[in-house]
Amino acid sequence: MTDSLTEIWEQNIDRKSAKRRADIVLSQIRKYNPKAKKVLELGVGLGFVLSHFKNFEKFGLDLGKEYIKVAKRIVPDANLFVQSMHNFKIKEKFDVIFTTDECINEIRPYSNWIATFRRAHAHLNKNGLFILEMPTKLYLENHKKRIVKLEETPSGFIYDNTYVKGNRLSWDTVFFKKLKNGLYRVEKDNYDEFIYPVKKVNADLKKKFEILRTQYFNKKENVILVCKKR
Ligand SMILES: C[S@@+](CC[C@H](N)C(=O)[O-])C[C@H]1O[C@@H](n2cnc3c(N)ncnc32)[C@H](O)[C@@H]1O
Known part of the structure; x- marks a missing residue:
């Protein structure tokens, strides 16, 4: 990714749909972990989703250093890192770790999805939530x-x-x-x-998490999986 492509993405980003993605995650947090204070977004991109997490201690990571440069301006109070979600290491534990908008789908091979689930599990507090949003078949x-x-x-x-x-x-x-x-x-x-079947992803998540909710939206083109650390 170059700085000039990142600038184009920033000009074109649909801010309303970024807010919708944030709202979907926030509503799950309110329901399943209302006392959560500290959140980490995997694949934070330009930061437009994380920017809606008012009153949270905010952390984010992304593989693209040009994205992180912009995200530092969009969410100046967040702690941001250039790391990959499948092997990240941060000396903190979180109440919620989430990923939205097809970020996890860029991960390959599938064994790195499982590695991502393990890293998320290792960085969650007791009863912490891992919230994964992804497109369906x-x-x-x-x-x-x-x-x-x-x-x-x-x-x-x-x-x-x-x-x-x-x-x-x-x-x-x-x-x-x-x-x-x-x-x-x-x-x-x-x-x-x-894109992998929801059943397969759920089966792998179940090895580390209790699945609290599987909710389809966008006319079933997307799904959100709310998982609690075991
Ligand atoms: C479509 S953007 C979504 C950004 C943001 N989550 C949102 O909903 O607006 C996908 C992001 O995932 C990031 N990404 C892809 N593979 C990644 C990986 N292995 N680790 C961390 N971030 C990754 C990309 O760099 C990109 O910023």
Whole structure:
């Protein structure tokens, strides 16, 4: 990831949907661990979700150092780290560890999902929550039928193409960044996501956690799993 791509992502980020993602996690915390004070977000990105955790001691980590640079500005009171969620080590324990919006799906191979569950477990306080939000198989199926169009965004235009092969969803994005002189600069981004059945993920989580809730939303294209440390 380059600084200029990060700048484009920041211009285009849908702040309302970041707030919706935060609200979904916050409502689970209110229900299942209302006394929680200290939270860690895995895959904090630019920080727009974590910024809604008012009155919490906030921590976040991300693999991308350019993202963390921006997140430090968006959530100045958070403690932020450049680390991978599958092998992170922070000298703190948390009441809640959460991840939203397909972050875990960028992890490969699947054994690193299990490593992530172990790291989360090791960093949680007694009765702490691990909250995992991810897309479902239906999301993958719907992407097979998706018609991609050139769309206007705050940074210019975007052509956000996707390909599905097996359980892999590949994003192949072309940005046409509008410059001050009225011309456009082309920037490209691409990454893969891997989508696994909810049943399989739940079965692996159960080895370390009690599953308190499996809740589908977005017309069943997404699911949130609320897990309590055993
Ligand atoms: C789609 S963004 C989501 C950001 C934020 N959670 C949100 O909901 O707006 C996915 C983020 O996951 C991060 N990511 C991907 N693999 C990661 C890993 N192994 N460890 C930590 N972060 C990772 C990416 O760098 C990116 O910032």
